[in-house]
Amino acid sequence: MAGRILIVDNVPTNRIILKVKLSSAFYEVIQAASGRDAMMRAKQDQPDIIILDTNLGDMTAHEACAQLKADPITCDIPVLIATPAADTEAKIAALKAGADEFLTKPIDELTLTARVRALLRARSTTHELRRRNETARTLGFAEAPVNFTMPGKIVLVGRNPEDAMTWRAGLRGLVQDTIEISQADRVIEKIAADDAADVYLISADIMGSTGGLSLISDIRARANTRFAGIVVVHGAQDRKEAIMALDLGANDIITRGADPEEMALRLRSQMRSKKEADALRSTIDEGLRLAMVDPLTGLYNRRYALPHIAQIAQASNQAGQNFALMLLDLDRFKRINDTYGHAVGDEVLKEVALRMQKCLRSVDLVARYGGEEFLICLPQISLRDARITAERIRAAICDTAVTVTAQGDPVMSSVSIGLAMGGAPDGTPVQHDTQALLDIADRALYDAKAEGRNQVTLGPFAA
Template sequence: MAGSILIADNVPTNRIILKVKLASAYYDVTQAPSGAEVLALARRMRPNLIILDMDLGDMTGFEACAELKSDPVTTHIPVAIITPAQDKEAKIAALKAGADEFLTKPLDELTLTARVRALMRASATSEELRRRNETSHALGFNEASNLYDHPGKITLIGSTTEEAMSWRAGLKGMVSDQISIERADHLLEAIYHGDVADLYVISAQAGGSSDGLRLISDLRAREQTRNAGIVVVHGAQDRKEALMALDLGANDLITRGADPEEMTLRLRTQMRRKKDADLLQMTLDEGLRLATRDKLTGLYNRHYAMPHLEKIAAEAQETGQPYALMLIDIDRFKAVNDTYGHAVGDAVLIEVAERLRDNLRGMDLVSRFGGEEFLICMPMTSLMEARMVAERLRSAICAHPATVTPEGIPVTVSASIGLAMGGTPGGRASATDRLLDIADQALYGSKADGRNQVTLGGSCAA
């Protein structure tokens, strides 16, 4: 199925007709005959979309929508309310109740499915955000984003500057976001120079003819605006261009001449969705960081280092450029923990990690490989360069105390280093696991020979 939809109407015939229309597009449709039942089903099913009639028998669609949006379990589910075509008050009431959309009677099948597709896209983001928030709370992460506390930016692109100015005048005092006006033929240039908005309100005739629709594709194709909200203003009779706008990636439609209050409410909904999308991207980035970074030192962890090392090795084999691999182990680290405690040991690890970072290039891989052991991989590095860097790292670690205990005792540590070379021209590339074994044996040799030294692994370029 393309997604699950819960529909509610106290008239059985209306429910059946709507179900047939949606089922023909392969949506999984569940029916509810009353407001109480739709509320119960919504909590249990968590559908991708809820469509409510204005009259549910035991309550209005507006009341049901308000309850759905106030319930943490169902607040993220998009809701559409079916209203009479010419009832402006009902449309505004639907949006004020928290509805993401209103659908007007009679329900045209093409318009219905186009609107549903747009709402389903919004549902996917909301559902993923909900899922990640629940996971974060389960893991004890309760960080609250302040994205919603700051005004967003809205750019208006009318068919004429005068039209855009009339939109801005209607929105004045009704939205707290920054509003700017841009010409259609200057919009992409402005984005190129970094002038990017959260929402774009675009006339379908911006720039002449249907050029406004082309802007949708341009905005969706650019990284800076790929997730921006797009609202298209179209003529009342331009059904074809309106449906095309939704399928090109527009988030919402507004009929030209709509009440400023309607535009305000729709823009608020789209701004919330844009900030939801931004928050989702932040959680994705943070999830990637947590998955690939060592929590204590901030260095890459072993999970990240191994595939990255494989990539460096493969590129070295293709280019014939040598690369260096080092395993670094802090000498007598257990004694530090046993003597001063784990808090001091952690401080030593953090400082050693910082000294490693400070003495390597941005292109070099630096990772905590486990415990007090670190892995360094330096692409495009000769043996001579690698030995010089290894000695510099060894010296940097033991040059001065890594930390001072609460009692004022300086704690100085040294490190043993095992060095192996891969990708040397004239030799065959070593498999990374074999190269790691060579570096590990060299590290063992450094330890056996008295510690605090660099040992080059034998046959490291074989």
């Protein structure tokens, strides 16, 4: 099934009609006959969307929605409320109660399914972000959620300047975010210049009957506005454009001439969702960075390096190219810690990491493998150039003091390097096992240590 939808209505006929419409679109439908029943089914079945009729018998839809949004178990489930067509107050009350959308009675099937698709898409994205964030928090890589109070930026794109100015006048005092008016043909120009908004309010019929729809696609295609909120204003009879807008990536639609308070509520909802999603992505990115980067040296760690090397090995095999692996170990590092203390030892590790990076190309990988041991992978390189690079790294570390103590004593260090080559020595692609190459480099490193340290030793070419 594409999604599970809970229908709540105290009139059985209404539930059946709505179930038929949704089941024909291959959604799984469950039903509840009252507000109390809805609370129980929502917690028990965890639907992807809840559709509430205005009157549920034992409570109103607004009361039920408020309870659902206040419960931590059900607060993230999108809620749609069915309202009378001409009842503006009911629509605004639905949004104030926390509803994600309202459906105008009689419910149009195409509009219903378009709304459901848009909400399922948004819920899937948010749910995945929250799941990743929880994983990061479990691993200790993320912080607790914060309140989102910083004002955002809303850009209004009307059919003409007067159109947008009317919107801005109506929104004055109802939203706390910065509001700008932009011509349609300048929106993408500003985005390209890194002047993006958090939310866009766009007329569906700018630059022709479907100009707004084209602009939605352009906004979604840009990296810095891919997750922006988009609300499309459409004519009361333009059902086709409204449905297309939702399917093209609009987050919400609103009928032209709607009450300014309704517009403000929708924009505030989109801004809140955008800010929350941005914060989650930022937390996840930071968590991933902490999970993959060694905090002392700033190098990638083993967790990141091994799968990355596996990809390099696969690409080298497919292209018939050589690549090199190096395992490097600082010589007599324990003596440095014992003589000068661990703080000086940390400074040595940081400086060694910096010197290695300066000896490598942008495509090369250097990682802290553990302790005083480092791992380097050089894609698309010959044996001769790999040995030259290894010798350059060795000399960069041992030729001058890696740090100076507080007493002014220079601290010298050196490194032993085990080198292994992977790829296609005779032009014939060879499927390499990454661990086997690491074992070859490790044995070569052991030989370098046994033969006197501060040298590069080549292991046998893997085959």
